[in-house]
Amino acid sequence: MPAVGPARLKSSTPSTPSTPSAPSALLRRYRASLRAKLVSIVVAPLLVALVALLLLMTLWGDRVFQALLAYKVNSDLLVAHEYFEHMVGGVKDRVLQEARSHALVSGLGRGSAMPGILADARRTHGLDFLQLLDPNGRLLAAAPAGAAGTDYAGWRVVESAATGRADAATDAWSAAQLAAVSGDLARRAQVTLRTTANAAPTDRTMETRGMVVHAAAPVVDGAGRLVAILHGGTLLNHNLAFIDTINALVYQPESLPSGSQGTATLFLDDTRIATNVRLLHGERALGTRVSREVRDKVLLRGEKWLDLAFVVNDRYMSAYEPIADSRGQRIGMLYVGYLAKPISQAKDLALGVLVGLFILLAVAGALFSLLWARRVFTPMTQMVGTMRALKAGNDNARVGPVRSEDELGQLAGQFDQLLSDLQQRNAELRDWADSLDRKVAERTRELEDANAVLRATRQQLITSEKLALAGQLTAGVAHEINNPIAVIQGNLDVARDILGPAAEPVRHELRLIDEQVRRIYLLTNRLLQFVRPEAYAGNTERLDVSEVAAGCVDLVRHMLKDAAIRVELACAATRRVRISRSELQQVIVNLLTNAIHAMPEGGTLTLATRDWEGHGVTLHVRDTGRGIREEDLPNLFNPFFTTKKQMGTGLGLSISYALVERYGGRITVASTVGQGAEFIVWLREDGSAAQPETDGGVS
Numbered sequence: 001m002p003a004v005g006p007a008r009l010k011s012s013t014p015s016t017p018s019t020p021s022a023p024s025a026l027l028r029r030y031r032a033s034l035r036a037k038l039v040s041i042v043v044a045p046l047l048v049a050l051v052a053l054l055l056l057m058t059l060w061g062d063r064v065f066q067a068l069l070a071y072k073v074n075s076d077l078l079v080a081h082e083y084f085e086h087m088v089g090g091v092k093d094r095v096l097q098e099a100r101s102h103a104l105v106s107g108l109g110r111g112s113a114m115p116g117i118l119a120d121a122r123r124t125h126g127l128d129f130l131q132l133l134d135p136n137g138r139l140l141a142a143a144p145a146g147a148a149g150t151d152y153a154g155w156r157v158v159e160s161a162a163t164g165r166a167d168a169a170t171d172a173w174s175a176a177q178l179a180a181v182s183g184d185l186a187r188r189a190q191v192t193l194r195t196t197a198n199a200a201p202t203d204r205t206m207e208t209r210g211m212v213v214h215a216a217a218p219v220v221d222g223a224g225r226l227v228a229i230l231h232g233g234t235l236l237n238h239n240l241a242f243i244d245t246i247n248a249l250v251y252q253p254e255s256l257p258s259g260s261q262g263t264a265t266l267f268l269d270d271t272r273i274a275t276n277v278r279l280l281h282g283e284r285a286l287g288t289r290v291s292r293e294v295r296d297k298v299l300l301r302g303e304k305w306l307d308l309a310f311v312v313n314d315r316y317m318s319a320y321e322p323i324a325d326s327r328g329q330r331i332g333m334l335y336v337g338y339l340a341k342p343i344s345q346a347k348d349l350a351l352g353v354l355v356g357l358f359i360l361l362a363v364a365g366a367l368f369s370l371l372w373a374r375r376v377f378t379p380m381t382q383m384v385g386t387m388r389a390l391k392a393g394n395d396n397a398r399v400g401p402v403r404s405e406d407e408l409g410q411l412a413g414q415f416d417q418l419l420s421d422l423q424q425r426n427a428e429l430r431d432w433a434d435s436l437d438r439k440v441a442e443r444t445r446e447l448e449d450a451n452a453v454l455r456a457t458r459q460q461l462i463t464s465e466k467l468a469l470a471g472q473l474t475a476g477v478a479h480e481i482n483n484p485i486a487v488i489q490g491n492l493d494v495a496r497d498i499l500g501p502a503a504e505p506v507r508h509e510l511r512l513i514d515e516q517v518r519r520i521y522l523l524t525n526r527l528l529q530f531v532r533p534e535a536y537a538g539n540t541e542r543l544d545v546s547e548v549a550a551g552c553v554d555l556v557r558h559m560l561k562d563a564a565i566r567v568e569l570a571c572a573a574t575r576r577v578r579i580s581r582s583e584l585q586q587v588i589v590n591l592l593t594n595a596i597h598a599m600p601e602g603g604t605l606t607l608a609t610r611d612w613e614g615h616g617v618t619l620h621v622r623d624t625g626r627g628i629r630e631e632d633l634p635n636l637f638n639p640f641f642t643t644k645k646q647m648g649t650g651l652g653l654s655i656s657y658a659l660v661e662r663y664g665g666r667i668t669v670a671s672t673v674g675q676g677a678e679f680i681v682w683l684r685e686d687g688s689a690a691q692p693e694t695d696g697g698v699s
Contacts, residue, residue, distance in 0.1 A: 076262075076336045079249055080249075084246070094127065098232075103117055137229065191207040191268075264335065265334075266333075386398060397419075551585075574611055577616045621681075626673070666681075
């Protein structure tokens with residue numbers, strides 16, 4: 001081992017001096033500067049927190065932004081859906097009104113007058129066709145005239161009318177069925193298909209089918225007997241007024257940012273048959289087709305689409321829902337959406353401005369911290385210079401006057417006073433030593449003729465006196481050092497109270513001192529608690545659980561302010577239980593908080609208490625939220641298990657269970673996914689450690 005050190009030293013010593021690199025020089029300066037370390041301790045966490053906050057805002061903000069866009073377009077789709085249903089109901093109401101009209105009923109006996117009656121009614125009610133059928137669904141008369149004698153008994157609406165109930169539906173009619181009603185109707189239904197990017201491949205060049213909203217109503221005589229069926233409807237192909245009305249209702253002026261535009265479309269299968277989406281040259285995009293991705297999800301799987309989608313030639317925030325015919329088959333789609341690019345650009349601009357402000361504030365804060373730290377640490381820098389001068393042999397070196405009047409300034413003054421006291425003590429020690437040497441020499445000369453025993457005794461006495469003086473000197477030095485050290489410690493203890501906001505640059509250092517003092521206290525307190533646990537037991541009392549539960553609702557009232565949650569109290573318990581009030585409040589507030597989080601879209605929160613005959617009280621917390629999955633129930637009370645990935649710690653229920661169990665109670669839970677969950681807290685009347693007489697845990 002002795003040979004290792006020199007060999008290593010020799011191998012690591014360069015033969016020629018080299019100029020240190022700039023990073024190495026900066027690193028050495030950082031290691032040698034307390035000011036730089038303290039400033040970095042303060043600034044580094046802020047910078048890390050700033051970067052983390054920016055990342056969180058970027059990622060989480062984008063997710064929330066997309067969710068808001070989806071929420072808006074879903075609301076738009078609901079408006080369009082309601083108008084579509086209103087239009088279907090309107091056709092039904094008009095057909096039913098005409099079926100009950102006196103003109104129609106009185107004209108049944110006059111067959112030649114019926115075509116004219118139907119023609120007038122068709123124009124009055126704005127229908128594309130109106131037909132009178134016999135109770136078996138065979139055509140008797142029609143408007144427009146010339147309709148073929150097709151049997152309409154197969155339509156569901158006609159079947160319903162034959163049973164005496166008016167009905168309306170949306171169905172896809174073939175070209176032959178349309179032509180049987182009117183050749184003009186068949187021609188109006190034709191839509192030439194256009195080549196569309198991202199659409200599913202097809203060999204068709206024209207859509208000849210028609211989407212028809214039709215209704216049928218029973219026609220009865222004075223005796224209430226069914227004598228005929230009135231059947232009428234409207235073709236939606238090329239019905240631009242209908243689609244423009246939807247767009248005007250959903251996207252009113254100023255409802256979208258500048259540059260964006262709202263659109264609405266009616267699809268037959270995957271083909272646009274009525275739309276206000278425009279092609280590049282301004283023509284309506286009739287005959288274009290929806291993207292394959294949307295078609296598969298909405299038409300094939302019957303799901304709603306709420307996301308960005310390619311619409312003809314651009315990306316739109318889109319909402320699609322399937323349209324089913326009278327027999328439940330999906331025959332088309334209803335779409336609303338708006339151009340997403342202007343909204344995304346506005347979001348990116350706002351985020352960029354926010355990031356710029358954060359960076360500007362961070363740079364300004366760092367510069368301010370550096371300048372302020374330089375001023376605050378001036379006395380400490382002077383003290384370091386004084387210590388170096390003392391080490392070099394200058395016993396008269398002092399810090400001297402400083403501008404600062406804070407604790408560091410006082411510390412510099414106390415340091416100078418300590419150096420002066422030490423210098424004076426050293427001079428006195430030298431004088432005492434010289435005097436002692438003289439006395440020893442004199443006594444030695446006086447006792448030269450004494451015998452060896454006396455000489456040895458005298459020498460021992462001299463040694464004892466030296467030791468006594470050394471002990472006295474040590475005690476005196478310790479006493480003199482402890483006085484200024486006590487002053488320094490006292491000044492540090494009151495630094496925060498005296499400086500107030502001015503102590504911010506050294507707040508971390510003062511907090512470190514406090515933390516170490518608290519650490520000693522905590523260690524001592526834990527030791528006392530370990531050896532005398534009975535002195536730290538919680539205070540219990542006999543409590544009215546209903547009163548405590550009602551009070552806990554006020555503790556979470558701030559969480560209910562912006563939530564659509566209705567709170568129901570049913571506190572019927574009359575028994576009292578022995579338990580710590582604060583621990584019971586902790587359990588109830590935790591269960592209420594979990595219930596509120598389980599109902600982000602609103603619901604009913606029920607808080608109830610009941611007497612547990614022969615044992616104590618049960619407390620019930622029930623919500624109507626999402627419920628708990630069956631596979632999560634066994635782990636619900638395990639530490640660190642949570643279903644709230646972004647905001648949970650997984651400790652709330654486990655701590656609550658431990659608190660209740662300590663008083664002999666238990667928490668059980670019952671849940672159905674989609675219907676909510678109920679937590680029951682079983683509290684024993686005497687607060688003993690016996691187990692409650694019920695199945696605990698998960699049910």
